[in-house]
Amino acid sequence: MSISVPEPEREAPTAPSDPEAVQRAFITHRVRRAARDDHELEARRATIRFWVLLAALVFAGFLLAFSIWDQIQTLFGLGT
Numbered sequence: 001m002s003i004s005v006p007e008p009e010r011e012a013p014t015a016p017s018d019p020e021a022v023q024r025a026f027i028t029h030r031v032r033r034a035a036r037d038d039h040e041l042e043a044r045r046a047t048i049r050f051w052v053l054l055a056a057l058v059f060a061g062f063l064l065a066f067s068i069w070d071q072i073q074t075l076f077g078l079g080t
Contacts, residue, residue, distance in 0.1 A: 072078065
């Protein structure tokens with residue numbers, strides 16, 4: 001059997017002694033939130049840039065492959 005231990009009493013939060021502390025904390029949190037939002041936006045944009053670049057490279061690769069295949073067909077007379 002376990003013996004329950006009473007929790008120590010918690011003190012009620014008190015108002016800060018610095019009257020501008022609340023304003024500074026508000027500004028700090030607002031700046032951190034803005035930085036987090038900017039980071040999320042940049043991450044989203046980076047993902048989009050990655051996929052667009054990958055699609056362009058795949059398209060260029062297929063275009064190059066088809067051009068080379070056409071030249072091979074012409075050179076060796078494989079085409080109809």
